[in-house]
Amino acid sequence: MISFDDAQQRLADAGVPIGTTEHVPLTQAAGRILAEVVVATLDLPPADNSAMDGYAIRATDFQPGVVLPIQERSFAGDKPQPLTPGHATRLFTGSIIPIGADTVIMQEDTEEADGEVKLLVAPRPGQHVRKRGEDTTTGRELIAAGTLLTAAHLTLLASQGVATVTVFTRLRMGILTTGDELVAPGEPRGEAQIYNSNGVMLATLATGLGAEVVHVLHAIDTKEDLQRALRTLVDDCDLVVSVGGVSVGERDLVKPAIEDLGGTLDLWKVKMKPGKPVALAHIDDTPIVCLPGNPVSAFAVFTLLVSPLIRRRQGRADIFPAVYAQTLRTEQPHQDDREEFLRVRASTATGGNVELTAFGQQGSGIISSLPWASGLARIPAGTAVYDGEKVAYYDFSRWLA
Template structure:
């Protein structure tokens, strides 16, 4: 069996970024990956402007008893007149600072009557003025290629007047489930059968990674059906994920099917629990990753081993999300010959720190543990782990995004 870290590195480097790029409207950019470095095109703010509703004046004209004539009322979007000495201009948040003004006084510190304003507090030089270019300067780096775009990035790009941007094409993923015992949800089920949860689960996980589940197919446990399904997926997808049929049973036929298509296995079996039976093959330059059939095992393998590969293929700059070290709560010491990935909840402890509480039943078929869990706690192989020991924590908010 391959050690987990070796397997993760091998899978993460199984393919490079997609070469296909396209331009998308900025309103459709969230969840896409930027395909080129972008520089700022304009200064933000484009001119000195007021950070408050208030009055623009010269600091030299202020005194506690001075009553300054209001020269103009200037709203955001208006062009102000040059400020006359001994006068004030009424401004609003976002109004351009008039030529000659060097301070803005917020309206709470001012009293206006008969078109005159009196300032009750001494202003500080430059107060409440947002300077041109203090946010971004035209020509300065804005966002690097490989950025996974979210609403905050979209706001920044929109502030530059960009209507469309270059992004990598969305990763196209094919999903294949296997097993004669599986029935699609919504169909009649015999006692000896179970519903296929892996297909919908993986499709949802792929979408959560901002990729496209192009096909979600199911094949019976025959080499003919498997070959036909793999051919369809390889023709239409950049990455193929199969589930089940990769162990050593008589009807585990995924490996022979991959070999028949010219696939060479570069990985088989990982020293992790759950998730030992994992395979990686390359066919026509496309990676095929075979996951274990138990839903929890498939979930854990996808989260920890498949998502770095997907991020690389998407062109993202950050392939591996952060892994933190947190305290594990366990009633009894734990030890296993494989690295164990426990389904846990991250909770606030009595001392204000964070601690990890495992789900009560860690069986690889216990699907109810998945929506309960916030992440996976990684316990090292062949090490006795006690209550309150620090362990690695894979936060699924990051590892499945």
């Protein structure tokens, strides 16, 4: 049995970036992974401009109650004339500061009449002036390669006049569920059968991470059917995730099916609960991760072990999201000889501290705990953890994004 941390690192190391790229317009770049560093080609702002509606003056022209003739009115997008000493230029938010001016006095501190403006409040020299380049300067690195692009990144790129970006091609993923006992939702169910929830679960999790799910296939418990499905998935996908059939029972046929296709498989027993049996295989250099068949176990293993592999295969720079120490609230102590990952819900307690409430039933068959939970709390192996103690918290909003 290998440690959880070892298994997580081994799977992450198997996620060699696919490396191929494409150019996409900014309107289609959200959720994509930037393939090349972006460097500023423009100072922002490109010129000194006004942060207020008001008047551009020379600070040395101010005297209490002074009245200055208004030289011109300059709107955002206009190019003003140089300011004549002893004059003012009427400006609006975003208007360029005229040459010769160094200060903006906002309109609330003035009175305008008959083409002149009376200054009522002493300005601070340089006030309300946005300086050229105070946001970004030409040559500065704006966004690093490997960044998951969000609306904030795209706003910055658009402000530089960037219309298209180079991103890694989407990771093509295939999902394989196995087992004679499974039937598709909506289909007639025999007395000894259950509905297949793993297929939609894994496809949705993969899509949420930005992958393109090419196939969601199901194979019955024959080596021939498994081989046909695996061959299709390996031919069409950059990464395959299978669920079920990977242990050592008579109907656990995934391992021999992979080996008969020329693949290699390393089956581990990971020191974690839920989710002990995990396998990593390769066919034709395509990685295949084999998860336990229980939906709760598969969900936990995907979150903790598979998502870093996906992020690395996508070309992301950050593959391990942050883990925070938070206070556990539980009615009973938790201790196991394996690393245990409790389904918990985070909430803000009095004083602003985050507390994690453990779901009442932690059995691996309790699927209803998944939509209730906001993440997983890690209980170290061989350690008793009691109510009020700090534990590592794996937030689904971070680990599944």
